[in-house]
Amino acid sequence: MRKLFFKMIGLKRNLPLVVILGSTGSGKTKLSLELAQKFDGEIVGADSMQIYKGLDISTAKATPQEQSVAPHHLIDILDPHETFTVTQYRNKALNVIQDILDRNKLPIVVGGTNYYIEALLWKILIDNDQYVNTHGILPHNEHELPSEVLHQKLKDLDPKMAMRLHPNNKRKIIRLLLNIILKIFVVCCILSLLF
Known part of the structure; x- marks a missing residue:
């Protein structure tokens, strides 16, 4: 299963990747922090609103204390007036995941934006001229x-x-x-x- 997945999304390493998907307030943050501590992981945000600065309460974003437990990526990286496409998310996320794997850490993708996670895992949802070269399921x-x-x-x-x-x-x-x-x-x- 792992080999199929990493071949599918085009990553270089044959290591595990965890995806936690759920609605706002469903306990994703708590679970991700527990897994990050237990398995030396880093959190990769997959939420179309948490990517923006200043939307902490309405998005149930991890608090600064929670973020200090494990490194967090793709959270609070944009100002609210900036646009960010699913293709941009996918490209950034794949680079972040590869960097985490290169440092022998466990990437834990966490979020409630199905489209971000689907685009990360399968090429089908991204325009052919914009997607990262992958092999879909x-x-x-x-x-x-x-x-x-x-x-x-x-x-x-x-x-x-x-x-x-x-x-x-x-x-x-x-x-x-x-x-x-x-x-x-x-x-x-x-x-x-x-x-």
């Missing part, structure tokens, strides 16, 4: 697969969600499939750390 021609085939895959994995989507809504179907893969990957990462 879905084939390179995922957009050429018929909607019906993708919808059937979704139906096999999550029948209730598949019933809510029209079989021709390819973009949402692909996004849901990626969300399912991400959840499976996160569970595998946590299990690999525990056992």
Whole structure:
């Protein structure tokens, strides 16, 4: 699983990466700090609002005391008037993750912005002329697969969600499939750390 993941996102090392994804106030910070202390890790923010300075309370950003427990990256790096695209996030995050790995530390990606995490893990969500060269989990021609085939895959994995989507809504179907893969990957990462 680890080899597949690191080949998939284009990192040079075959080491673990932890992703903690959840909504605001769900305990991501506490868990990430515990893991960082236990496994010599560093936190990589994946929140589209925590990246901005001054939005501490409304985003449940880690306090300065919490941030002193482990190094934090991609938090408080922009002024609120600055724009920051998902492509810019992905490029910065991959560089930060590689730097953490080069120092033999554990990168712990933490946030609630699904799109940031999905773009970090899979090339499918970024324009072809802007993405970092990677090898995605879905084939390179995922957009050429018929909607019906993708919808059937979704139906096999999550029948209730598949019933809510029209079989021709390819973009949402692909996004849901990626969300399912991400959840499976996160569970595998946590299990690999525990056992």
